[in-house]
Amino acid sequence: MKVAIIGAGAWGTALALQAARAGDEAVLWARDAGRAAAMHAVRENAAHLPGQAFPPNLRVTADAGAALEGAALALMVVPSQHMAGVLAGLPALPPTLIAAKGVELGTLRLPLEIFAEMRPGIPVGVLSGPNFAREVAAGLPAAAVVASTDEAFREDAAHRLSTATFRLYGQDDPVGVEVGGAAKNVIAIAAGAVIGAGLGENARAALVTRGLAEIARLAVALGGRADTVAGLSGLGDLLLTCTGAGSRNFSLGLALGQRRKLADILAERTSVTEGVATAPAMLARAARAGVEMPITAAVSAVLAGEVDLAGAMDSLLARPRRHEGVD
Ligand SMILES: NC(=O)C1=CN([C@@H]2O[C@H](COP(=O)(O)OP(=O)(O)OC[C@H]3O[C@@H](n4cnc5c(N)ncnc54)[C@H](O)[C@@H]3O)[C@@H](O)[C@H]2O)C=CC1
Numbered sequence: 059m060k061v062a063i064i065g066a067g068a069w070g071t072a073l074a075l076q077a078a079r080a081g082d083e084a085v086l087w088a089r090d091a092g093r094a095a096a097m098h099a100v101r102e103n104a105a106h107l108p109g110q111a112f113p114p115n116l117r118v119t120a121d122a123g124a125a126l127e128g129a130a131l132a133l134m135v136v137p138s139q140h141m142a143g144v145l146a147g148l149p150a151l152p153p154t155l156i157a158a159k160g161v162e163l164g165t166l167r168l169p170l171e172i173f174a175e176m177r178p179g180i181p182v183g184v185l186s187g188p189n190f191a192r193e194v195a196a197g198l199p200a201a202a203v204v205a206s207t208d209e210a211f212r213e214d215a216a217h218r219l220s221t222a223t224f225r226l227y228g229q230d231d232p233v234g235v236e237v238g239g240a241a242k243n244v245i246a247i248a249a250g251a252v253i254g255a256g257l258g259e260n261a262r263a264a265l266v267t268r269g270l271a272e273i274a275r276l277a278v279a280l281g282g283r284a285d286t287v288a289g290l291s292g293l294g295d296l297l298l299t300c301t302g303a304g305s306r307n308f309s310l311g312l313a314l315g316q317r318r319k320l321a322d323i324l325a326e327r328t329s330v331t332e333g334v335a336t337a338p339a340m341l342a343r344a345a346r347a348g349v350e351m352p353i354t355a356a357v358s359a360v361l362a363g364e365v366d367l368a369g370a371m372d373s374l375l376a377r378p379r380r381h382e383g384v385d
């Protein structure tokens with residue numbers, strides 16, 4: 059079977075390698091023809107995932123029609139701020155799994171909402187979990203969820219992409235999964251900042267746990283479930299991203315905590331740090347739903363330069379104490 063992977067960043071490339079490892083014909087679409095040709099010829103993605111050789115059943119193309127023709131499954135793996143733009147230029151899509159994690163600025167849509175509005179009627183789901191691209195590409199053990207309200211589709215997709223080392227669990231709460239995946243990037247920036255500023259491991263553990271509570275509040279308000287947030291796509295990904303030095307969101311927070319300027323940190327990066335755009339978008343989405351997200355608000359304010367790190371910490375610590383829980 060043919061699987062088309064839309065977006066040739068680190069994660070799209072890792073998922074293409076995974077689809078190929080699972081025995082499918084993987085076709086990876088990159089928007090830049092020169093880059094696509096180079097990847098196809100050199101047999102690796104030197105820019106985003108160096109050192110991971112492509113097997114013969116992985117092709118790369120910049121021709122979206124050729125990538126999607128005859129594909130039984132598509133994976134959308136472009137950064138969430140660019141998803142609508144890329145989707146607008148694609149031909150007809152087969153059943154699709156979305157693997158981006160974020161909230162779109164301006165419209166405040168989650169990736170699945172963008173897809174459902176632009177491509178109504180196509181079976182769709184979300185693939186999300188604690189997965190650094192490099193480790194999945196290397197075939198190290200990992201797990202994630204495939205979430206969709208379409209049971210037949212999710213089970214088929216999870217079965218198709220699973221191997222002994224990449225375990226995909228079926229899940230029927232795509233809203234909870236998407237909220238967890240997007241929000242953990244914002245909490246990871248805060249966790250990095252706490253460590254970078256030398257505030258200690260106790261502070262990080264407290265922040266991550268309260269972060270989980272605010273993620274659960276939003277998930278439930280948007281129609282998802284709190285138990286989803288306690289699973290792989292919520293707690294699992296939060297753990298990875300708030301502790302793993304390989305996380306771009308954590309490392310951005312770490313640098314902010316060390317008093318580096320946001321513009322300087324971003325200028326050095328060629329890969330996406332989703333939490334930067336997602337923080338204000340998620341905060342606005344939460345406000346619309348009447349949900350309080352104090353850590354997300356603090357991250358947003360720091361990123362916007364409205365408050366410094368010390369001021370943000372002071373405002374979090376000054377919050378009234380109350381009952382533990384998500385309400
Ligand atoms: N890298 C990872 O370990 C994981 C990433 N993700 C998610 O996957 C999504 C993609 O991230 P990565 O593959 O890491 O990206 P990346 O940072 O490796 O590469 C960025 C990609 O975005 C593309 N891009 C940049 N500007 C664009 C534009 N204007 N229009 C269309 N495409 C554009 C680039 O060509 C490149 O393919 C993100 O939502 C990320 O949160 C999810 C799980 C793991």
Ligand SMILES: O=C(CO)COP(=O)(O)O
Nearest residue numbers: 187188189190305306307
């Ligand atoms: O989503 C990820 C891991 O699950 C990747 O995290 P970063 O974008 O912070 O590197």
